Amino acid sequence: MFLASAGRRPDASDLIAEIIADAEASGFILEPAQAAAAARLCQLGESISVRRKGLLRRRTPRSVYLHGPVGRGKSWLMDSFYRQLPGRKRRIHFHDFFRQLHRGVHASAGRPEADGTAIQRSVDALLSGVDILCFDEFHVHDVGDGVFIAKLLRTAAQRRVPLVVTSNYPPDKLLPNPLWHDLFVPTIGVIKEMMDIMEIDGDTDFRRSPVTGSAAPRPSDSPGLEAFSRGKIITPGTPAQLGAFGLFPPAKSQERILTPTTQRLTVKAADDMLWVSFTELCGGLMSTADYLALAEDYGTWVIDGVPSPRLESAAGSAPAWQRFSNVVDVLCDQGITLFLVGHGPLDWDLAQDPAHRTSTQPVDLARIASRLSLLDRVEASTPFEEVEAGGS
Known part of the structure; x- marks a missing residue:
């Protein structure tokens, strides 16, 4: 796509046009909820571009949290936005995030430092040198994972790095185990404070029936x-x-x-x-x-x-x-x-x-x-x- 290689500052209309073209090239048509989410992502992309030019330095663009049932095109939409957006960016999957954290902890084994220091260094490395982090398949089922997620959010806020997150869960349903959910409630509050929550709904799981007219990826x-x-x-x-x-x-x-x-x-x-x-x-x-x-x-x-x-x-x-x-x-x-x-x-x-x-x-x-x-x-x-x- 031309925006990613043209080296110029895109505005929201440029980005949305490219996402629509990306969908049409694959035989897809954005559904209303997907189109609304795409428009919000493109506003974020424009804000990042303006900020990179030296404006709005003290203000972090609001992050975006996309959630909805499986197969509704959340990851496809985020990936299309990511491809069109020029500049310093990183995309990571939930499992890769934790793999990197564990590697950082193992690499520091035997050193005179607490695990928390090693985890913080891994999170810092993940956010270093980027203007936006795209985080796919966000979910929390373990209280230990919740601690890592809280550290990521705090560090992203401190570094003024906005996030784009996809999840099958609305924030209030993260860490659903009733034994541990209350421990994650403060982090859920942080998510709601720093992110615009957008639901991508619909009655069809397009992963099962990827027909023309959907915006979900096919195998x-x-x-x-x-x-x-x-x-x-x-x-x-x-x-x-x-x-x-x-x-x-x-x-x-x-x-x-x-x-x-x-x-x-x-x-x-x-x-x-x-x-x-x-x-x-x-x-x-x-x-x-x-x-x-x-x-x-x-x-x-x-x-x-x-x-x-x-x-x-x-x-x-x-x-x-x-x-x-x-x-x-x-x-x-x-x-x-x-x-x-x-x-x-x-x-x-x-x-x-x-x-x-x-x-x-x-x-x-x-x-x-x-x-x-x-x-x-x-x-x-x-x-x-x-x-x-x-x-x-």
Whole structure:
């Protein structure tokens, strides 16, 4: 796009024209809520440009918080704005943010400084030399993550760096666990004070049905999504089903023990692909940092023994499902091809039906369902009940 390379100061009308053109070039038409959010982003872009020219030095442009259900085009809109905006900028995904924080802490291990100093230095590095930070897939489920987010917001305010944030949650629904939510309420207040909150709503999850007229990305628009969408959900996982995709259950001799960060993980194979059981991957103490480290080394994952989200089971505990949600997030964002294998039924859409909900299902069930809708299903021709009765 011409603005990013022309070297001139764009105004809001220039930026919005480029975003509209970007959408039309991909066969999309901005919906009303998306258009309103795009206009607000372009006002922010113009303010940043004016500020860079020496005006409004003492005033930080208000940040923007875009939220709404999964698949409504929030990330696409932010990324289009980011591409058009010239100057000093940085885009980061939620998981990458925490990976950088953990790397900074590990790098300082053994030094005579508190972890807080190392975290502050990592946050400073993230905000250094930029006029705007775009933060994708913002969510908070852990009280420790909430502390890091609070530090990021405070530092951004001190450095007068505005943020653009996308999230599936309105600010008041962040850190939804009632045991910890009150601890995050002050940070929610900071978010509301420094950001304009804009909802991108709509009745359609365009990640599932990316038709002309939507403003959401299709798998073909993103190399990462394209790689992720090559995966499959396979039930019940017979040798014939697996063999059709070149998947052959590893021999016991192929078992390996990996230590991606600090936790040991026993996997069934770790050669050209990572093959691991759901229980081993999600039932222990693995963290998002572990999943990110593994994603750097293995471009194809097979997770077998995946329990049904519709059925209560020992494997599918609430913490295990939350870790599984983190796995799916990481693999989708990092462009990893994922094969899920389980006896069945592996239907995350149906699991959202109140009639089928269980007490162990994760907070982000809709998010999992949306991302996994990109994967084709390979199912036995025999009905599930008959397969189960036959012991296949």
